[in-house]
Amino acid sequence: MMSSSVSSHASHARPPVLALVTDLYFSVRIADVVRQQGGEPVLAASAEEFRHGLERWPVLILIDVHALPADQWHPEVRRAKALPQSKRIPIYAFGSHMDTETLKAARQAGCDHVWARSRFVEELPDLVRRHIEPPVVYPEGWDDRPAPAFLEGVALFNAGEFYRQHDVFEKHWMADPRPIRDLYQGILQIGVAFHHIQEGNYRGAVKMLRRGLPRLQNLPPVCQTLDVAGLRAAARAIHDELVALGPERMAEFDQEKLRQVKLRLVAEEGKSGKG
Numbered sequence: 001m002m003s004s005s006v007s008s009h010a011s012h013a014r015p016p017v018l019a020l021v022t023d024l025y026f027s028v029r030i031a032d033v034v035r036q037q038g039g040e041p042v043l044a045a046s047a048e049e050f051r052h053g054l055e056r057w058p059v060l061i062l063i064d065v066h067a068l069p070a071d072q073w074h075p076e077v078r079r080a081k082a083l084p085q086s087k088r089i090p091i092y093a094f095g096s097h098m099d100t101e102t103l104k105a106a107r108q109a110g111c112d113h114v115w116a117r118s119r120f121v122e123e124l125p126d127l128v129r130r131h132i133e134p135p136v137v138y139p140e141g142w143d144d145r146p147a148p149a150f151l152e153g154v155a156l157f158n159a160g161e162f163y164r165q166h167d168v169f170e171k172h173w174m175a176d177p178r179p180i181r182d183l184y185q186g187i188l189q190i191g192v193a194f195h196h197i198q199e200g201n202y203r204g205a206v207k208m209l210r211r212g213l214p215r216l217q218n219l220p221p222v223c224q225t226l227d228v229a230g231l232r233a234a235a236r237a238i239h240d241e242l243v244a245l246g247p248e249r250m251a252e253f254d255q256e257k258l259r260q261v262k263l264r265l266v267a268e269e270g271k272s273g274k275g
Helices: 024-036 047-054 070-082 100-109 117-132 148-158 162-175 181-198 202-216 228-245 247-252 256-260
Strands: 016-020 040-044 060-064 091-095 113-116
Touching: 016 024, 016 047, 016 117, 024 040, 024 117, 040 047, 047 070, 060 070, 060 117, 070 091, 070 100, 091 100, 091 117, 100 113, 113 117, 148 162, 148 181, 162 181, 181 202, 181 228, 181 256, 202 228, 202 247, 228 247, 228 256
Parallel strands: 016 040, 016 060, 060 091, 091 113
Antiparallel strands: none
């Protein structure tokens, strides 16, 4: 059974890290490191538990190549890499450096990185930290004053006009060729996800949240005076609660929580600088 039960409440905003591991030492070690770095360990000891854990949309996947027979976990890796919502989740496999054939097969199965067990143990804290708190990127335009079109989209989003905000942010996104356009697209996709929630469309909501959140992942915490960090945390919490409920219980989601998510503009002096 997975070590991390899924609550129907999204009080946790700790990024999940999924680990397929059956060895007690590595289970405890991985769980402790993930918690220390601010994440939530999701430990799987079977292919079925791995599939359930993947539904949590983890930020990182760790696999002990000897946890299960290859014919049980290799198909799960291939499936994860074939699904649009999970194909970009990095997968790190680890095992004995002496077992070169097993490590080679893990890479062929679709693991992004395959490490010797000694390296895995040594670098685990840094590995987890990098994915729970990815490095901040400062794209050109991140510290621009918000344009009128941006402010119009913010106002519509905050008014709960999630369908209409899409058109405004899309025009703004199409008009700006710089990488900062990810900010506009990320917001509009989260807004579209909220619209799907209002319409009772579980698959559409989860899909759009998983498209929008990665676009905001590496941006500064405050961007064009917008509290990006706050939006990321709120949207992730809503995603996690939806996944915990599942499509069958989606009606139990309190839509008042959507209206509580505001695009908050902060004072110029509140913007995070580099360094």
